[in-house]
Amino acid sequence: MSDEREVLDVLTTNARESTADIAAQTGLDEAAVEEAIASLERRGVVHGYQAVVDWDRVEEERVRAIVELNVELDRETGYEEIADRIAKFPAVEALHLVSGDYDFAAEVAGASMQDVSGFVSEQVAPIPEITQTVTHYVMETYKDGGVRFGDRDEDDRLSVSP
CATH class of the missing domain: 3.30.70.920 (Lrp/AsnC effector binding domain/regulation of amino acid metabolism (RAM) domain)
Structure with missing residues (x-):
């Protein structure tokens, strides 16, 4: 897997990760992570960073x-x-x-x-x-941007058993 792909995998999971955290997760050094992110942004692979909102x-x-x-x-x-x-x-x-x-x-x-x-x-x-x-x-x-939303109101219907 390429360095850029590894960085993309981390960014798509959590775009708020610091370059130090991304480096630790991918085994790359921080300079390589920063260059990969800059290259991805420059080439239009990464278009922005957004919060996933429920x-x-x-x-x-x-x-x-x-x-x-x-x-x-x-x-x-x-x-x-x-x-x-x-x-x-x-x-x-x-x-x-x-x-x-x-x-x-x-x-x-x-x-x-x-x-x-x-x-x-x-x-x-x-x-x-x-x-x-x-x-x-x-x-x-129930799920958006790859993030599953949890903690919905519990189903308070009574279970019925035969």
Whole structure:
């Protein structure tokens, strides 16, 4: 495994690790870790560092949805161009070209269900190449960014035994 890959493995688990801690975990020296991180950032392999947030524990309401999008391409327009237009919206947290019944899967966030549905109907659906949208609201998140969320409210239903 390359030095950069080892550093990436540690960063994807916990991006707050110090270079000294990453060096200890990988067996590299700190200078090699710093150079690997700088190289990964410079080449656009690492685009940023973010906290993984359990939004269900935040008091302010925040609604997330997965929006499936079908598009119809023409000779002048490709997936990249459509993706560039959709990805520019701040409400779009992630956008993926996918296989299957739909072309794109967008992760969208808003203050309410009305906010998300308004965004989809007023901003996304009118894009000429988009032929269909299907919105799935996220009801509960159990794992995000590779992190499993625990300590949910205990199931207080009584167990029934025959």
